[in-house]
Amino acid sequence: MKIKIAVPSKGRISEPSINILEKAGLGLKDRESRKLISKTFNKDIDVLFARASDIPEFVQDGIADIGITGIDLIEENEADVIQLLDLNFGKTNLVLAAPEDSKIRSVEDIKSEMTVATEFPNLTKKYLENNNLNLKIVKLSGSTEAAPFIGVSDLITDLTSTGTTLKMNHLEIVDTLLESSIVLVANRESLNDKKQLIESVSTSIKGVLEAARKKLLMMNVKTQYLDSVKEVMPSMGGLTISDVLSDEQTVAAQAVIDEDEVFELVNKLRNAGAKDILVVPIERII
Incomplete structure (x- = not known):
């Protein structure tokens, strides 16, 4: 199959x-x-x-x-x-936007005789209905942000992740229809x-x-420092300890940690007595 x-x-x-x-x-x-x-x-x-x-x-x-x-x-x-x-x-948002120089700052400023241009007519229609607005919807297949400036519409609904493109085109977000x-x-x-x-x-x-934001931390630790290392070591499932055959006074320790903890944690581990520290990327965590 x-x-x-x-x-x-x-x-x-x-x-x-x-x-x-x-x-x-x-x-x-x-x-x-x-x-x-x-x-x-x-x-x-x-x-x-x-x-x-x-x-x-x-x-x-x-x-x-x-x-x-x-x-x-x-x-x-x-x-x-x-x-x-x-x-x-x-990650992106479908937003309702109007020209900066318009008087539209909120949904309450929208008039029923206005027109909205969009690549998302169904979502736009639902939004307008939920807000008791009866606007004409013009479906476009691209360059939606230009519509208010070439006389096609008064407003647009369009996708944005940062809002930068809208600002560059002198548009201001009025409301968010959907987080995607x-x-x-x-x-x-x-x-x-x-x-x-x-x-x-x-x-x-x-x-x-x-695994995307995780790292495998591996190190050698003298047994006399092991408790100190354990105290500073966060991990998903505890610290894993194994013997180092060539040195009875040393153990190998490893743990999975968040990527953003690596910088500070490595210095803390060194100060606690860890040595030979390796930071290894993880492909998958099942």
């Missing part, structure tokens, strides 16, 4: 999506050629390249068993899929029929995410 994983064929989330699959042990056999369907080094798993906006429906309809896509696209397409994991990248990130999703039937294989993929990717 085989499964297909739908991955964006291009755009800002394409490479991170492929990289996370490769770190999870699902490297592409023909990555450079970028065929529509690429085999992985697991004979039961193929990768289907598709437009990011098509992936929610591909997974919903069973064309792909699982897929990597944005919450914004899932919600815009009203796709019936199961979210398995938040992949911790591609990139997620791993599954087809409902596939999750039942191919549960074991899909869970294997999900578990491997989760392991990559868990």
Whole structure:
């Protein structure tokens, strides 16, 4: 029994999506050629390249068993899929924005005769309905931020991660419609029929995410300093100790720690009596 994983064929989330699959042990056999369907080094798993906006429906309809896509696209397409994991990248917000020199500073300033331009007409319509606003919606396929300045609309809804592009285009955020990130999703039937294989993929990717901000710290410690080292050593599951055969008075110690603890902790460990300290990257934590 085989499964297909739908991955964006291009755009800002394409490479991170492929990289996370490769770190999870699902490297592409023909990555450079970028065929529509690429085999992985697991004979039961193929990768289907598709437009990011098509992936929610591909997974919903069973064309792909699982897929990597944005919450914004899932919600815009009203796709019936199961979210398995938040992949911790591609975080962005769908916002309502108006020109800086307009008098629109809040939702209360919006008039019903106004027009809003967007690549997300469904999400925009829901937002307007929830706020009792009856605006004309103009669907665009790009360059949304230019719409108010060429007479197409009074407002826009658009994706932003930092707000910098909006500011550069003299637009000001009025409200946030949706917070989005990139997620791993599954087809409902596939999750039942191919549960074991899909869970294997999900578990491997989760392991990559868990390891992303972790390091393995390894060191040698004289037994007389071991208690001092233990006191300063945080870890996921306690300090692991093993004998050093060449020196009965020394043990080898190791622990998994958060990456942002490394700088300060190494100096504390040295002062506590640790030596030969190694900081090692971790590929996966299962």
